Amino acid sequence: MINFFEDGHFMIPYGKQNISDEDIQAVVDVLRSDYLTQGPMVPEFEKKVASYCGVKYAVAVNSATSALHIACLSLDVGAGDIVWTSPITFVASANCAIYCGAQVDFVDIDPLTYNMSIDSLVKKLEKAKKSGTLPKVVIPVHLAGQSCDMKAIHQLSEQYGFKIIEDASHAIGGSYHDTKIGSCTYSDITVFSFHPVKIITTGEGGMALTNNQSLVKRMARLRSHGITRYPEEMTHIPDGPWYYQQIELGFNYRMTEIQAALGFSQMSRLDSFVSERHEVAKRYDQLLSNSGIKLPWQDSQSVSAFHLYVVRIPVDHASLNRNAAFDNLRIGGVGVNLHYIPVYKQPYYQAIGFDERDFSESERYYEEAISLPMYPGLELIEQKEVVHLLTGSAGYQTIF
Missing domain, CATH: 3.90.1150.10 (Aspartate Aminotransferase, domain 1)
Structure with a gap:
């Protein structure tokens, strides 16, 4: 029998991070640099993940919950809207819509994959169309790391007019139809989590990926108080090179340089x-x-x-x-x-x-x-x- 307990902790946890000497050195290098937050590592990490997934844009944030939130906001989810997701998921997959003032409903799971059931989704959409309660956004969850049937969900989105946010918090490194999860081939936005028990980690952290330039610009603003430094987004010509404007209500959802350095290093493995x-x-x-x-x-x-x-x-x-x-x-x-x-x-x-x-x-x-x-x-x-x-x-x- 293995000696399981040490200082009251499980000797065999259900999941844990894998940190190498290279990861530690990457973090130390940032700690010794001029930037601890909002430096060069965050965009480098974004580029690394985007390139791996074959998607155009990525926005790193402080958690997958934050990524889900700004993803919903970027798609104009608000009061009077309805968002559907899976009931077998962490509460954040549903909470993100509630944060926006929308209503939430659930689609039952498939008995084999435990992901969103396509049969249940079809039946629910048919019923919702008749009652005038179609969802604005559907959030399929790739439970345990296996992709939902995104091709089928995308086809239904074209038929019924909803947007798609893939909650791929479990799924970075996986693929679907020979395409990396995160490519947004069949969705508007994909969200990853970098919590310590996930596939790679930044401590706490998340990322939203998209191929839509207007969505990435808005999500980038929303993660940083709704502030822009781009003159083309401002209401008038900047007062000077120091100038910025808050053009909508955003949040402090930024990822630090320390987190990004760890994530960048982890991507190599x-x-x-x-x-x-x-x-x-x-x-x-x-x-x-x-x-x-x-x-x-x-x-x-x-x-x-x-x-x-x-x-x-x-x-x-x-x-x-x-x-x-x-x-x-x-x-x-x-x-x-x-x-x-x-x-x-x-x-x-x-x-x-x-x-x-x-x-x-x-x-x-x-x-x-x-x-x-x-x-x-x-x-x-x-x-x-x-x-x-x-x-x-x-x-x-x-x-x-």
């Missing part, structure tokens, strides 16, 4: 991070192949970034119980988690009046899902211990 995550997933697939546990399904048209490895213990499993397995893992020092509690179950959203019966697949998912540890550097012996604790409470024997 992005593909290797994703490759390692796939190796971890393959080992789990082998270890759990005869367990009766439902393993992640992967669409042949996409390559997941594998931010998460989500398994489901069916409610009718012969010997295993999800809640008991979760407790067994936590007691054993494994920091499993559940991604996510359906957003409509949160008290804030319950007060709006959502009916759980409208989201049958999300309800089933919530009853069965567990996110197992997934990160580069996770060793086979640790994965074996995770599987032992996952299945051991019912006496299930795994042959390694």
